[in-house]
Amino acid sequence: MTRVASEMMRTELLLPEMLLAGGALVVLLGGSFTPRHRQWILRGVAAAVCGTVIITAAVALSAPANTAFDGSYAVDTGTGVARILAAAGCLLVLALAGDALAGAARESDAYALLLFATAGAVLLAGATDLLALVVGFLLASIPLYALIGLTGTGAGAEAVLKTYLLGALFGILLLLGVTLLSGTTGTTAYAELAVRLPDAPRSVVTAAAVAVIGGLMFKAGGLPAHFWIPDAAQGGTAMAATFLTTVPKIGALIAVHRLAGVLPGTSNWPAVVATLAVASMLLGNLAAYWQTDVRRLLGWSTVSQVGYLLVPVVATGRSDLAQPALLVYLAGYTVTNVAAFAVTAALPRHRDRTSWRGVAAAAPWLAAALVVALLGLVGTPPTAIFVGKLTAASAAWDGGYPVLAAVVFINSALSLFYYLRWLVPLYQPWAVAPPDRPGRWSATVAVVAAALSLVVGVAAGLVWRAAGG
Amino acid sequence: MLTVIVFLPLLVAVVLAGVPRCSDTVARWIWVGAATVELALVGVVWAGYETPPPGQLAFAERAAWIPGVGSSYHLGVDGLSLPLMAMTAVVFLACAVYALRERHRPRVQASLFLFLQSVCLGVFAAADLILFFVFFDLSIVGMYAVIAGWGHGDRARSALKFFLYTFLGSLALLTGFIGLYAAADPHTFDMPTLTAENPLAGRPLAGPVVLAAILIGLAVKTPTVPFHTWLPPAHTDAPAVGSAVLAGVLLKLGTYGFVRIAAPMLPQAWRGWAWVIVAVGVVSVLYGALVALAQTNLKRMIAYTSINHMGYVVLAVGAAGLVSVDTVEPRAVAVTGAVTQMVSHGLITSALFLLAGVLYERAGSYDLHAYGGLAAPAPIFAALFAVGAFASLGLPAFSGFIAEFQVFAGSIATAPVTAVALLGILVTAALFLRAGQALLTGPTTGCAKGFGDLRATELWSVAPLLVLSLLIGVLPRPLLDLVEPAARTVVDLLGR
Secondary structure, three states: OHHHHHHHHOHHHHHHHHHHHHHHHHHHHHHHOOOHHHOHHHHHHHHHHHHHHHHHHHHHHOOOOEEEOOOOEEEOHHHHHHHHHHHHHHHHHHHHHHHHOOOOOOHHHHHHHHHHHHHHHHHHHHEOEHHHHHHHHHHHHHHHHHHHHOOOOHHHHHHHHHHHHHHHHHHHHHHHHHHHHHHHHOOOEHHHHHHHHHHOOHHHHHHHHHHHHHHHHHHHOOOOOOOHHHHHHHHOOHHHHHHHOOHHHHHHHHHHHHHHHHOOHHHOHHHHHHHHHHHHHHHHHHHHOOOOEHHHHHHHHHHHHHHHHHHHHHOOOOOOOHHHHHHHHHHHHHHHHHHHHHHHHHOOOOOEHHHHOOHHHHOHHHHHHHHHHHHHHHOOOOOHHHHHHHHHHHHHHHOOOHHHHHHHHHHHHHHHHHHHHHHHHHOOOOOOOOOOOOOHHHHHHHHHHHHHHHHHHHOHHHHHHHOOO | OHHHHHHHHHHHHHHHHHOOOOOHHHHHHHHHHHHHHHHHHHHHHHHOOOOOOOOOOEEEEEEEEEHHHOEEEEEEEOOOHHHHHHHHHHHHHHHHHHHHHOOOOHHHHHHHHHHHHHHHHHHHHEOEHHHHHHHHHHHHHHHHHHHHHHOOOOHHHHHHHHHHHHHHHHHHHHHHHHHHHHHOOOOOOEHHHHHHHOOOOOOOOHHHHHHHHHHHHHHHHOOOOOOOOOHHHHHHHOOHHHHHHHHHHHHHHHHHHHHHHHHHHOHHHHHHHHHHHHHHHHHHHHHHHHHHHOOOEHHHHHHHHHHHHHHHHHHHHHHOOOOOHHHHHHHHHHHHHHHHHHHHHHHHHHHHHHHHHHHHHHHOOOEHHHOOOOOOOOHHHHHHHHHHHHHHOOOOOOHHHHHHHHHHHHHHHHOHHHHHHHHHHHHHHHHHHHHHHHHHOOOOOHHHOOOOOOOHHHHHHHHHHHHHHHHHHHOOHHHHHHHHHHHHHHHHHHOO
């Protein structure tokens, strides 16, 4: 009996998740016993945890797909890539924290929160049971509230409140959807849902799909739960802004993709996701147009990126390209978005777009990283997001949604304007005073992440194979 | 071999950009050296070139890139791309020589132009749609930096307009590519495969839509009326070498796409749109010529004549789609003329833009009426400008004549109504004569006083371009032998 139970649980498959959660606890406890000027040790510990997670996840990626905990958690390509990307994103954010957070009062707490939220994002990605999904949602959300609030400024407090209220609201929406699905089918496991949902009442399934996908949009930062993103990006610390616009999205979008694979076509979920995709792209781009605060501009830009990321999700089950396209896009998005935010972290006092004049002359590498990152977000080849957009649009067209492919490129063209509006001042001479000296850690992260986005773009064939294409 | 040709300039560019201690003089000469080596390498390819069988490419190289989406690293040349690669190498070498006197950040400029050379050669050598698009898009980024960094006047605005316009066009192009990809079975971005497969053959609805997306993308780049409005400001505010590359090489990326991608891969849809394409060509010819006639700014004038000259190319490839039984010969002549016109326009217009750059460098003005009687203080300049103007208006013995003669011989035989575009030649002749008169003849007045004649670098960059144009005009056979089989293949593919 016990032997059968351990075979069903297969806890060893969850080594990366356990490392993240355990590492977070170690950092949290260790922080209480470490003097403030030595807290950098815990940053090293957290970074080591992320590094180990990347290695173990990469090793596990080559193993055949499997499930743990009685089929409620999938360990497959999607989860494997989510582990690597989330841990890599967390690692970059930890490195970036070296400038502003070193020696701060809540340093080790912040590291623990980052690891917890990363674990939550990975759980979201791997969940194949509605209840596991809810646990992942909560674990990914709660640390974020604290992370955003670390600044202690008025704008930060407003952002926390907004995030918390929206999180509570959409958490309830998610639970409502979960209740509807389990109530009509009598199960919470995806494998069973796939069998029983086609016979369930169509209207109920559609309503449940809207509720669950809508709830997950809070974590993804897409419409209709996007309001907190620009505020948090602007009001939170650079570290929090980078993290919350990058890592939770990985988990949420893979979760939507998994769920989409279960929902029957009759429930009109492709129309729901397609609508959210188009609305996120359009609103994110249009709202970013006249922003003057660069962090807020990037916040809106991430809303539009969620729209692009939802495009391959629409093609789930209709095109073989859908999953690899989503994973490749996520990989590109992770490094590119971190690069863009890291540039703002390197010059924290330069918040207004026009105050970036002369940065190219003072810090050519940082400016080059920003050029690569922003043109990458537009989708200029040969950066990683180009391959992501290309394959996402191909998947949509292949899955029978050619209009969605056209919408992707129309929106890319729309977005070019506001990215360029930020890039142009960089190469103009400064007006009053030369720009600040960029933070060493942040600038390094920016250059490394921008270089990675080029590498992923050029070596797209390898990434595509790793993503199961 | 092609990989070396495409990536050697990029490699040199990275080294130049990454070694800050390299002095300006050394950087300038490294650029000239790299451009010379490129020309020599293209010459080696030309010498070893044998016309491949239809549907295949010479010097083909292929390696896996993103096999999951049917995209590979695939390079190759044929009679359509090799002349353009050679022209590109020549124009970039001329720019390198011209820029030997550049004082504004020459090291960065050299590395930027080498980067541009890489991507332009890459577009012509690419045999995979994604590879084509990657290079196509990067050429926009490179040109934007050239105009914004080294231009004059309202350069930031012109550069932004250029970027937004052409980027929008490139995204339309990419949408069309994905349409081709999705229609092919198995899905692929490989150009020869798509050409052979003709994936949208039986799709009367999807075919024209996909072609429309591709045509809009290419029309913005070419540019044709009504997508041309980015061109005059971009040229006016670009530096001389930037204008030369923009007009000489970058515009050809659009027209090259017509004969390489749009026509052969979507023949049915192309035939359906042929009259529209012919009409756009004719309008571009006439409109470009008439607006050029009204200009007093020399650079704007040359820019509008570019629209006029690209109009001939569009007219010819449009006429090639007017398929009927007895017009195979004239249509092949028209396509040959189109490719010849691309090469010829690249050489002549680059020379004219470099000469316009000399004007601006000496006196800070492009205004035709600010000068007068330049022939007296600057006889070499006057001689070269006159030769360039005559070459551009299509005087026999220059390459422009060979090209335009074939374009019209082919087009008029296929569709007599296209003869109306002959008026364009007449207007172009008038405007070049008028410009030459205003600049060169009469008593020396205004900015022309104390105008120094061409320096060695200027002479040695402009003169070879015009000599080549003359050479093609007198001895067109080596070029035509290369182009004709490829043009015939395009016409055969269009007849499917």
